[in-house]
Each structure stands twice: as structure tokens, then as C-alpha cells.
Amino acid sequence: MKSPVRVLLIGAAGRMGKTVVDLARNDPTIDIVARCDLGDPIEPAMKNCDVGIDFSHPDAITEICRSALRHNKPLVIGTTGHSQERRRTIEEAAQSLPIVFASNFSIGVNVLSWLTRKAAELLGRDFDPEIIETHHKMKKDAPSGTAKTLAEILKTTRKMENEVPIQSIREGDVVGEHTIIFSGPGERLELTHRAASREIFARGALRAARWIIGKPAGRYSMQDVLGL
Template sequence: MARIGIIGSEGRMGLAIASVLEDSEHTMAGGVDRDEQAFDLAKQSDVLVDFSAPGALSANLQAACDAGVPLLIGTTGLVDSHHEAINEAGKDIPVLQTGNTSLGVTLLAHLVKEAAARLSDDWDIEVLEMHHRMKVDAPSGTALLLGEAAAKARNVELSANSESGRDGHTGARERGAIGFAALRGGTVAGDHSVIFAGEQERITLSHSAENRMIFARGAVRGAAWLIGREAGRYTMEDVLGI
């Protein structure tokens, strides 16, 4: 049984995780939200989950490191400096950072990596995602996770090989580029498709989230898995053993 502390406890994901914990073998150690420090929460938790905001990440990493507890980060919209800070924290504690805690999406990313590794770059890759009207970042963290899986399989940097926001006279598509398209509307929890478009044939790998609870259940499983691990940076693929 794990005592799980929730950073961002009043947000959509924080409330969903609290709901999952009510019906699990684990317990909620407590929660903090906007402008609240996580250090006291870290001291009374076996593991922390962070679904707050990018601007709070540095302080949350410091709180976890100071208390010596693992941290699962599900916050999206991170930039290079955030990932550098996560790598640094991983020298002292176990840290799992992911753009999506769904076990199904984790398997999808694995399948995308397998497909990209076996198909040459004359197969164009497009990542299509749709979320609810309130989502503030695009492409979604999950879309980027899927794009990174494809880029890694092709041994290229996603930042230097991606296309998004096409509008107007854009010219021909760059060979080997990984494209992104983001749709927003309604109450969609999250739909993602990765399209491999070749000569006269296409392969589409897709995942549809019907309810936010799938992310909460995955976050709880990932957080519990982190307890007792050696310091380092982990992924949801590590949780599934793939």
C-alpha cells in the first residue's frame, strides 16, 4: 500500500486520481494546489504525482529531492529547460515523466516505434490529435510523445524534423518530416492517431480515451511502481516492461 501525494490536487487530473485512490489499495497522503508548497506533502508521502503547471515544476522537483521521494510528472507543455531539470533530479531520486499515463497510449507509442523502425522515410508520418475545448497547449503531450517515439526509431531529432501549423502556400512536404495536427472542441478526453502514408497505402495506429479515469489509473500504477526504484529517469514503458 502506497501513500500518494497529489500536486495539482484540485485540477481535473488531481481529482480523478483522488477518485481512483478511494477504490484502490493505496491511499492519498494529501494534496497541494496553486501557490502551495509541496515540501510538507513530500515528507508524508511515499511518492508524489505532479499534474500542476510547467511553472511549478522546478519547486516540485526540489521538494521531492529534499524529501527523497519518487516523483511522477504528468504535466504537459514542458520545454528543454524542464527536461534538463528532470534529468538533474533523476540523479538523486526516481523520476517518471510522461506526456500520457494511459497504459493503452504507452502500448501505442511502442507500436509506433516498431512501425517507424521498419518503414523507410518515404513513408510520411502524421500525428493527429483532438482534445476538449479547454486544453491550452498544442500539440498535446501525448502527440509529442508519439512523435518522439517515431523520431527515436528513425534516429533523428524531433525538433529538427517536425511540421505543424500548416497554412497557406506551404510548399511540398519535406521528406522524413513528422507532421502534427491539433483539433480542439467539445469534451473530448483525447483521441490520437499516427498515420504512416506510403505509396498507394496507409497504416493508421489509433487510441481513443473515453474517460479521464484511464489516465488516473495509469498514474496510480506508475506512481506505485516507482517506489523503491533506484534514482534515474523512467517512462511508462518501463512500468509495462516493454
């Protein structure tokens, strides 16, 4: 039997971090050997892991990438809300390290992304796209990282100059809902994904952590992990 993947979990005290910990307890292929949160030193823990999983805060990404580069460790980054400068930090690190950088680790959402691209190709310019996303009221970034990713897919596929309209709703304890609307003459197509539990994101992140081991340097998406 192969040894379990040794994981450094950054952001372990957050909602997603706690869910990852709970799932890993029952997963013999994963061993969370260290947990860090904002303000904790990352350096000692990074040295002794096989892969780092980040569900912390955008402010931590520079230190995370610096430590991963120093010890040549792959990363799975699930934190959203990065500025352009911080995204460049990730891109630069990916020139030397394998990094899975995804706004959403759900299998269903990644299939939704694939369907969105196909729908945009098939429906053509007569159908105007719009995105509506809903999350719990504690979520800080808006629009969500997933909504931004979907908008970028639409914009690139359609070669649009204008931005795709995004409506962000923050209410209750909604885990996450994303709907892409294509409004055409006399008809309307909607593609929707609803998350019922954070476990779907944690399960995807652990799958990405197992997958990224041994991969060449580069920035990978969850669709790469799933083979979509």
C-alpha cells in the same frame, strides 16, 4: 497485508487530480495523505509521503523537484507543457531520485507508442508519417505531450532531419485522440488510440506510483512501468 502507498497529490483540484482522488477512494493500496494546488506549500506534505504525483502546472516543477530532493521522495510527473529548461530540472533531479515522467499514463497509448516504433522500422522511408491529435477545448498546450512523444519516436527511429507534421484540434469535451498516419505509394496505414475517460490516465499514474517505490535513481517512462 502491505501498508498502502502514501501519496502526495499535487494538482488535486484539476481535472486529472479529481479523477485520481476518485479512483484512490476505492483502492486499498493507495492512501492520498495530502493534496496541494498551485500556490500551496509543498514542503510539509512532501516530508510525510512515500511518493509525489504531479498533475499541476509546469510552473510548479522547480519547487516540486527541490522538495522531493530535500526529502528523498520519488515522483510521478504527469504534467505536460514543460519548457526545455524545466525538463532539464526534471532530468537533474532524476540523477538523485527515481522519477516516472510520462506525457500519457494510458496503457493503450503506451502500446501505441511501441507499435509506432515497430511500424516506422518495418515500413521504411517510402511511408511518410503524420500525427493528428484532438483534445477538449480547455487543453492549453498544443501539440499535446503525447503527440510530441510520438513524433520524437518517429524522428529517432527514422533518423529524420525534418520535424514530423502534427495537426492539433481543440473541440468539445474530447478526452484525447491520437492518430499516426503512414502514407505510402498506393496505401495508407493508420494507428489510432481514443480515450473515453480520464480514469485510464489516473489508473496508470497510480500504477506508476506503486511501481516506483524502491527503484534506483533515474528517469523512467510509463513503458518501463509496463515492461514494454
